[in-house]
Amino acid sequence: IYPDATLAARDYVAWLPNIAIRHDLNPALSVNFSYGRRFGRPDWGPQASNYISNRTAFTARGFTLQSLVDKVRPELSDQFDASLRFSQYGLTVIPTLFYAKFQNKQVKVVDPLIGPNISYFQGTGSSTGYGFELEANYRFDERFSVFGSTTLASETFDSDTPTLSGGAMLATKGKQIPNTPQVMIKGGITYQ
DSSP: OOGGGOOOOOOOOOOOOEEEEEEEEETTEEEEEEEEEEEEOOOOHHHHHHHHHTHHHHHHTTOOHHHHHTTOOOEEEEEEEEEEEEEETTEEEEEEEEEEEEEEEEEEEEOTTTOTTOEEEEEEEEEEEEEEEEEEEEEOSSSEEEEEEEEEEEEEESSOBOOTTOOSOBOOBTOBOTTOOSEEEEEEEEEO
């Protein structure tokens, strides 16, 4: 057992309220609003793997696995959406606007002060997301229907990202979050 690679137990507590309101304007049209707080479990697996693989570089700079794990916290997000729903004659159309604020966003950091090409994760980022989705489906009969949706979205960092070593901040403010698509399109056919 490596003393520098042991971890203290930790508990996380978060308040996660959710509310949704729907109002029928007429039999074919309704308006919907929802708010929810979501919790993302911290992912320590990559942290431990990166640390053990690069243990010499981290310990040379005075960092233990605990130092890295302390930087990964549960991601919290406050998510809002508002939509209309039209459904009549087999056609359903749902335009939706959405907005979200994220805290403790897990960010992969490459820190040259620790070593070349050595990366680790931090849960210190915050971001803002917003967008529009249009979803529709049409039921031809009891057996056959088609569906599709398109989403235009943005999720960008609210600020620059600090490094574990305290070196230069990573210039992330205003940049799109990695692995977050700006355009999504899906469609399909259902036959029962």
